[in-house]
Amino acid sequence: MIEVEVFGAGALPAPRTQELEDLCAAVAARLEVADGHVAIEFVDAPRIAELNLAHRGKSEPTDVLSFPIDGVASSPAGEAPSPTPRSVSAGGVPSELGDIVICPEHTTDIREAVVHGMLHLLGMDHETDDGEMLALQCELLVSARR
Numbered sequence: 001m002i003e004v005e006v007f008g009a010g011a012l013p014a015p016r017t018q019e020l021e022d023l024c025a026a027v028a029a030r031l032e033v034a035d036g037h038v039a040i041e042f043v044d045a046p047r048i049a050e051l052n053l054a055h056r057g058k059s060e061p062t063d064v065l066s067f068p069i070d071g072v073a074s075s076p077a078g079e080a081p082s083p084t085p086r087s088v089s090a091g092g093v094p095s096e097l098g099d100i101v102i103c104p105e106h107t108t109d110i111r112e113a114v115v116h117g118m119l120h121l122l123g124m125d126h127e128t129d130d131g132e133m134l135a136l137q138c139e140l141l142v143s144a145r146r
Helices: 017-030 045-056 110-121 132-144
Strands: 002-007 036-042 064-068 096-102
Touching: 002 017, 017 036, 017 110, 017 132, 036 110, 045 064, 045 096, 064 110, 096 110, 110 132
Parallel strands: 002 036, 036 096
Antiparallel strands: 064 096
16 A cells, blocks of 8 residues: 655645545556555745755756655666565555655646656656656556546
């Protein structure tokens, strides 16, 4: 089971927590990840700019950042990752997949940002593949809207 915690969504016109959980679960299922924990945090432009500078060396705000924790084995450039199904740890706690940080001010579609961030958490990278990540992102979003 994919567990999702949402922070900072208070006054945002963000999707319901259940919808965010469903999106994360759909991405995980598509990449054959069975269990895990994801945190999604909504932040303002100054905070995401600070994170973007600290972690990517870019001094401007962005729409979404992903911070994998337990990670997925890397694949050669241009190939989709091949994650193994995750299992619950011995203590009954799901793997920490990581954190997704979203800046609604710089995001046109919160759902797209969640799917994009989740794909990154699970090892995909549109900057090094041949379009597989963004194609899968589009496919997942179309399925989610049905």
